[in-house]
Amino acid sequence: AQKITQTQPGMFVQEKEAVTLDCTYDTSDQSYGLFWYKQPSSGEMIFLIYQGSYDEQNATEGRYSLNFQKARKSANLVISASQLGDSAMYFCAMRDGGGAGSYQLTFGKGTKLSVIP
């Protein structure tokens, strides 16, 4: 069974600084995908970034980058130049190889990020 572990219940970061949110995963699949989602206080789940298990380069999307270390089974999210609007819950998630159209995700418990002015 797949498992996602986020060990940081809460994190604080100074505005304009970079922050790393930790995520480790466990799977026996060779093909899998890793995702990060942001959930602001308003409640919606916003897709941030994706990393495939066979991707050799770390994924980047604007200020978000995913530090993928396959041997250590970690997929940490790095947010550069933090902004007040980055204050939210952040969830790491994983899908297995699945079949076409089968992309159910397993989520971690989340990390609450608070950006300090």
Place this chain on the structure above:
Amino acid sequence: DSGVTQTPKHLITATGQRVTLRCSPRSGDLSVYWYQQSLDQGLQFLIQYYNGEERAKGNILERFSAQQFPDLHSELNLSSLELGDSALYFCASSHPLNTGELFFGEGSRLTVL
């Protein structure tokens, strides 16, 4: 705006009652997923439909059922409601040709009193 529409946004009901949550996926997406988010359990996968057929089942209670209609919208039916069913229920959709990211609706917040 993810393109996934969920109704109602808020729902308050009593124990023992039955409610129906509705979801319209993004245009072109064939899969619909239902998730439950509660404080103690986190985000739990309930069930997935693909082009009208049930594809995968997660931690869905027998009191809960879902279906996906020919126009691809989906409904989640929750019956014999208990206090512990109070949660945020998300619908998400995905396209078979993308890398698997799910696009979530804004959720339906259910409060059972």
